Amino acid sequence: MDSVCSTHRYAELKRGADVVREAAAAALDLGFPELAVEWLEQGRSIVWGELLQLRSSYEQLSSAHPDHARRLRDLSAALDDAGATREKSLSTFSESTHGATHGATQTLQQEADRHRMLAIERDKLLQEIRRLPGFERFLLSKEFSQLRALAHSGPVVILNAAEHRCDALIVLADVDHVIHVPLPGFDFQWAARLQNTLRALLGYTRITRFDDRKGKLSIGGGGSWESLLSTLWNGVVKPVLDALAFSTLGDLSRIFWCPTGLFVFLPIHAAGLYGTQYTSPGHKHLAAICASFLSLSHPPTANSTFKV
Structure with missing residues (x-):
């Protein structure tokens, strides 16, 4: 049972x-x-x-x-x-x-x-x-003001993929509202196609292992990685960076991406225009993937282990 x-x-x-x-x-x-x-x-x-x-x-x-x-x-x-x-x-x-x-x-x-x-x-x-002292919001959603406070280490970007629209929702600790960035150039069907493309590329390139010493994947073969990553850059990441107005090297920041739905399976953190002379500082932003605001409010410790 x-x-x-x-x-x-x-x-x-x-x-x-x-x-x-x-x-x-x-x-x-x-x-x-x-x-x-x-x-x-x-x-x-x-x-x-x-x-x-x-x-x-x-x-x-x-x-x-x-x-x-x-x-x-x-x-x-x-x-x-x-x-x-x-x-x-x-x-x-x-x-x-x-x-x-x-x-x-x-x-x-x-x-x-x-x-x-x-x-x-x-x-x-x-x-x-919930009538007990200190448990008034037990298992209830956190209010936006509480979630906003957790973005103190950098912008938190929630990516939502629904059937009829895709959006980025940016939360900043010092802004009292959500910065809503619609992604009209990126829809649910595009996300599904890119997921299939990624699956095919992973099979073709035969990823063998993650080299902790070099911090990168060891792969063989080839494929249109540049096309996939540039699509993610143009359709998702660049509109977010534009909304954040990252335009100079001094603006570089850690960004916490919280993907949902099909976005979970796409390498948002690696998006970029590779193989070109494009050198926008936003292209080099320091990215991190977080499961939710929950992971920001409870960072892993030396004694905690997460397995996905």
């Missing part, structure tokens, strides 16, 4: 991530970029919190209020179990060649009722936890 629950949980996380990206795009359509940032960060924190097993909020709750933490853990596990069981029953029911039976229908209804009751009970417990 554990493997079934895990598979169900990851499937739900993927569906949830897709919904969050589309919701953020809708917020941008309506002119609410700060809301889009809040939603994207909450969605990404949930996903990475699950995948990397970061449980800082739960750990704080467990330390201060162990009984509430235990109840929440048990209810969450029960919800996972109920969701996986119900999904399996629905699959079996839909594949049945004998049609719906009264017993099967009744079982599905009972499982749905149990899932709904558990969800209501968990929501009530969360409301109870």
Whole structure:
């Protein structure tokens, strides 16, 4: 059952991530970029919190209020179990060649009722936890003002890829609003094509290893890497650098890229016009990839190990 629950949980996380990206795009359509940032960060924190097993909020709750933490853990596990069981029953029911039976229908209804009751009970417990001192925003999205403060080491650029639009959202510590950079020259279909191109190039060039001493990939063969990286430069990175007005060597800064969706699979940090005489200082910006604002607020320590 554990493997079934895990598979169900990851499937739900993927569906949830897709919904969050589309919701953020809708917020941008309506002119609410700060809301889009809040939603994207909450969605990404949930996903990475699950995948990397970061449980800082739960750990704080467990330390201060162990009984509430235990109840929440048990209810969450029960919800996972109920969701996986119900999904399996629905699959079996839909594949049945004998049609719906009264017993099967009744079982599905009972499982749905149990899932709904558990969800209501968990929501009530969360409301109870949020009445505790210091836990008023437990498992809620951070407000934009809180996220902005985490950009103290350099601009944070969230890249959102939705079905009908792609955008960059720039967060600066000293600016009280999001700098919204639409990417009209780069759409979802382009991102998908570049992902396929990258996959083909990686297979063709036969990447063998990462040389820690030289800080670069050891590869063989060839391919149109320049074309891929220049497309990313012109369609994504340059519009962001232009919005940040990086025009002199003194403007060079560390940029934290937070990609979502198909952007996750593209080498944004390596984008540039290689093989040309182009020497814009922005081309040499110091880039870093972060999973979310969560990783900026909880930097890895000597005792922490992250495996993706």
